[in-house]
Amino acid sequence: MMQVISLLLENKPGALMRVTGLLTQRGYNIESLTVARTHDPELSRMTIVVDVDAALRQQVIKQMNRLINVLQATDLTDLPAVVRELVLVRIRTTMESRTAVLKEAEIFGGRVVDSSTEGYAIEATGDPEKLNEFVDVMRSYGEIEVTRSGALAIGLEAKKLRLQPPVPTKAVTAQKV
Amino acid sequence: MSTLMNGARMLLECLAREGVECIFGYPGGVTLPLYDALYEHPIRHVLVRHEENAAFAAEGFARATGKVGVCCATSGPGATNLTTGLVDAMMDSIPIVAITGQVSSRLIGSDAFQEADTFGITRSCTKHNYLVKRLEDLAQTVHEAFYVAATGRPGPVLVDITKDVLQGQGHYQPVTAIHLPGYKVFTEGHTGQIRRAAQMIQEAERPLVYAGGGIIAAGAAAELREFVERIDAPAVTTLMGLGALPSEHPNFISMPGMHGSYAANMAMTESDVLIALGVRFDDRVTGRLAAFAPHAKVIHVDIDPAEIGKNRAPDVPIVGDVKRVLAKLNKLLAESPESTSETVTAARRAWWRRVRAWKEEHPLRPVTSETEIKPQHLMAEIDRLSGGEAIVASDVGQHQMWAAQLVRFNAPRLWLNSGGLGSMGFGLPAAIGAQFARPGKLVFALVGDGGFQMSIPELGTISSNGLPIKIVVMNNGYLGMVRQWQELFYNNRLCAVELDCFPDAAKLAGAYGFTGRTIESPRELRAALEEAVSTPGPYLLNVKVSPSECVYPMVPAGAGIHEMVLGPPQPVAVPSR
Ligand SMILES: Cc1ncc(C[n+]2csc(CCOP(=O)(O)OP(=O)(O)O)c2C)c(N)n1
Ligand SMILES: [Mg+2]
Numbered sequence: 001m002m003q004v005i006s007l008l009l010e011n012k013p014g015a016l017m018r019v020t021g022l023l024t025q026r027g028y029n030i031e032s033l034t035v036a037r038t039h040d041p042e043l044s045r046m047t048i049v050v051d052v053d054a055a056l057r058q059q060v061i062k063q064m065n066r067l068i069n070v071l072q073a074t075d076l077t078d079l080p081a082v083v084r085e086l087v088l089v090r091i092r093t094t095m096e097s098r099t100a101v102l103k104e105a106e107i108f109g110g111r112v113v114d115s116s117t118e119g120y121a122i123e124a125t126g127d128p129e130k131l132n133e134f135v136d137v138m139r140s141y142g143e144i145e146v147t148r149s150g151a152l153a154i155g156l157e158a159k160k161l162r163l164q165p166p167v168p169t170k171a172v173t174a175q176k177v
Numbered sequence: 178m179s180t181l182m183n184g185a186r187m188l189l190e191c192l193a194r195e196g197v198e199c200i201f202g203y204p205g206g207v208t209l210p211l212y213d214a215l216y217e218h219p220i221r222h223v224l225v226r227h228e229e230n231a232a233f234a235a236e237g238f239a240r241a242t243g244k245v246g247v248c249c250a251t252s253g254p255g256a257t258n259l260t261t262g263l264v265d266a267m268m269d270s271i272p273i274v275a276i277t278g279q280v281s282s283r284l285i286g287s288d289a290f291q292e293a294d295t296f297g298i299t300r301s302c303t304k305h306n307y308l309v310k311r312l313e314d315l316a317q318t319v320h321e322a323f324y325v326a327a328t329g330r331p332g333p334v335l336v337d338i339t340k341d342v343l344q345g346q347g348h349y350q351p352v353t354a355i356h357l358p359g360y361k362v363f364t365e366g367h368t369g370q371i372r373r374a375a376q377m378i379q380e381a382e383r384p385l386v387y388a389g390g391g392i393i394a395a396g397a398a399a400e401l402r403e404f405v406e407r408i409d410a411p412a413v414t415t416l417m418g419l420g421a422l423p424s425e426h427p428n429f430i431s432m433p434g435m436h437g438s439y440a441a442n443m444a445m446t447e448s449d450v451l452i453a454l455g456v457r458f459d460d461r462v463t464g465r466l467a468a469f470a471p472h473a474k475v476i477h478v479d480i481d482p483a484e485i486g487k488n489r490a491p492d493v494p495i496v497g498d499v500k501r502v503l504a505k506l507n508k509l510l511a512e513s514p515e516s517t518s519e520t521v522t523a524a525r526r527a528w529w530r531r532v533r534a535w536k537e538e539h540p541l542r543p544v545t546s547e548t549e550i551k552p553q554h555l556m557a558e559i560d561r562l563s564g565g566e567a568i569v570a571s572d573v574g575q576h577q578m579w580a581a582q583l584v585r586f587n588a589p590r591l592w593l594n595s596g597g598l599g600s601m602g603f604g605l606p607a608a609i610g611a612q613f614a615r616p617g618k619l620v621f622a623l624v625g626d627g628g629f630q631m632s633i634p635e636l637g638t639i640s641s642n643g644l645p646i647k648i649v650v651m652n653n654g655y656l657g658m659v660r661q662w663q664e665l666f667y668n669n670r671l672c673a674v675e676l677d678c679f680p681d682a683a684k685l686a687g688a689y690g691f692t693g694r695t696i697e698s699p700r701e702l703r704a705a706l707e708e709a710v711s712t713p714g715p716y717l718l719n720v721k722v723s724p725s726e727c728v729y730p731m732v733p734a735g736a737g738i739h740e741m742v743l744g745p746p747q748p749v750a751v752p753s754r
Contacts (some may be wrong), residue, residue, distance in 0.1 A: 009359065010358070010359055013308065014308070015298060015304070016298065017297070017300055018300060021300055024302060030373060057751050058447050058486070059483065059486075059487055062482055062483035063483050065482070066361075066481065066482070066483050067359070067485075068304075068325060068357060068359060068360045069359055070359050071358055071359040072359075096287065134635065162361065163358040163359070164357055164358055164359070164360050164361060164362065166354040166355065167354060167355045167356075167357075168323070168354050168358040169353060169354060169355055172487045176420055
């Protein structure tokens with residue numbers, strides 16, 4: 001089963017590489033990864049979906065928490081959480097299939113974001129598995145191109161964030177040479 | 178307003194404010210501004226002969242003192258040459274700061290001359306690393322690097338600085354605070370868990386203290402000793418923890434693990450409460466995990482939460498600074514009345530009888546011979562000269578294991594070795610760092626004939642700085658440890674382990690301007706070692722020992738640590754070619 005990891009980390013160069021390095025070092029393939037700034041521009045929120053051996057999951061989380069740039073890494077796999085994804089589908093349509101495609105898209109809550117004689121571009125959001133079905137259905141109507149955002153997750157229980165306050169430097173007290 | 182200075186001068190300002198007196202390094206194109214600033218700066222720069230050895234020397238300095246060691250290298254090949262030392266420091270939790278030059282910021286990514294992605298390459302070799310592309314970030318970054326290296330679980334931190342930053346002009350702005358919101362340093366330890374630990378210890382019938390490098394890193398030797406004496410339990414220290422408890426302490430039953438003592442491994446296996454202090458249940462200690470300490474409840478104290486439960490799930494996990502946790506435990510144990518239960522007291526007495534019996538059954542005893550110098554004999558003589566007081570910087574191989582078994586260390590920071598990474602070529606440069614840190618101290622570089630040949634260039638550093646290091650080569654004519662595995666596990670099909678050429682020690686040392694000598698008779702051994710120590714300045718003593726000796730006890734790979742092989746299976750012929 002996939003592990004869903006949510007991280008809050010400093011928005012600094014190299015931070016992403018440190019986190020993914022812990023996974024690639026072990027030869028794990030990252031299924032999806034999203035990262036973007038939070039309301040605080042100094043921080044980013046990252047969601048990783050990755051297939052980690054059950055026995056090593058806790059260890060991986062601990063090692064992520066150990067990273068200097070990581071404020072908090074949480075395993076959301078078994079916690080109450082909302083997981084969502086965005087998919088963009090470009091589909092070629094024929095005159096006959098256009099209405100049917102629209103109907104199907106509606107069932108999945110899809111929204112047409114571009115329309116031309118060639119076809120549509122449709123966006124849909126939702127549970128990643130639901131989106132798989134959506135993509136399958138679209139494919140049954142013709143040639144498609146798909147881009148997915150990867151899973152975004154948010155835990156539904158607040159977790160206490162333990163942050164280190166600023167520490168005065170030794171250099172302040174040290175003598176100047 | 179402070180004076181205007183360039184980035185290189187500002188870097189030195191930062192180092193000086195961190196209390197740095199000496200850095201080990203090697204110059205190059207992009208670090209020219211740094212060396213120009215060093216020209217008139219009180220910080221001492223020690224020119225090593227290879228950047229890998231700059232990192233090892235910085236480690237030697239740090240291991241011998243507990244202070245942050247500093248090394249520096251130029252971009253490209255200079256930086257890549259540092260990496261083994263960085264990983265070494267990472268594995269053994271040694272605080273060093275590495276400064277590397279980088280090509281100018283506008284050239285990064287253009288395959289410029291001597292460009293390498295140092296920041297990327299060293300990501301996994303360091304506790305943390307930085308790339309500085311703006312002068313205004315320099316001071317904050319350097320101070321942060323020292324803070325990260327020295328606090329929590331110590332480790333190496335690299336600061337890669339572009340040439341334009343080193344050359345840029347600016348003012349040093351004193352850095353007043355380090356703000357790392359995500360850096361979690363756990364110090365205190367959970368009071369409830371410490372209380373549970375105290376109770377578990379008092380009820381233990383077969384307690385064992387298992388202490389490691391964390392005790393030395395935390396400066397907790399005094400607390401450890403008090404603890405061991407208070408509970409009067411037998412104690413083992415790991416390869417990284419030698420000296421954490423004096424080797425002569427009556428409760429000390431030596432090192433556990435692959436080449437550990439019989440008593441230590443049996444006590445591990447039979448204990449009912451294992452008190453693990455600043456250790457990480459390394460595979461070289463535990464052997465087959467499923468068979469490790471099968472009857473024991475485990476109390477595990479470590480400052481790094483990621484170590485707790487990594488290899489062995491503890492019954493009482495305590496995340497904290499082992500010095501503070503031990504102090505609290507000692508206080509609790511002193512306050513609460515002794516466990517009066519007669520069963521416990523009787524069981525403890527019986528436990529000590531068993532432990533003593535194991536110790537007597539198979540002691541770690543030096544072997545000697547009339548005709549050849551046995552490696553163990555050499556270690557016993559070094560031990561005699563040291564009396565538990567000298568610094569011994571060891572290389573990696575059989576000699577390292579024999580020294581760990583047979584040389585006493587009565588204080589922390591005397592036994593310096595590459596424990597986690599096992600990097601050959603560590604011993605000699607580490608001795609250099611240690612001798613700079615402790616100028617008046619007797620420092621042995623104890624190396625194999627293989628590892629020594631990885632370090633020969635550093636004889637130049639030793640000679641030009643007049644370092645009175647006593648280099649002792651345990652010369653068995655082989656890459657002995659690999660030969661041992663080929664002999665025992667690959668049908669003695671020796672391949673690529675023979676060192677049939679070794680330089681004439683007298684000529685080699687002579688070429689570098691100091692004294693060297695080769696001996697091979699056991700009768701000469703004591704006097705030759707004494708001469709090495711009493712001769713002022715450096716000394717190279719090449720000791721030819723019997724070639725076919727194997728290190729015992731030995732726990733074969735995949736076996737439980739109680740399944741030790743105590744001696745050679747049958748007489749082994751010396752292979753000839
Ligand atoms: C850099 C490096 N390369 C290879 C090894 C593998 N290795 C471990 S011990 C050893 C033999 C060391 O030979 P020597 O220095 O003569 O010491 P001895 O074991 O004979 O005491 C080797 C090759 C290593 N530990 N480090
Ligand atoms: Mg050898």
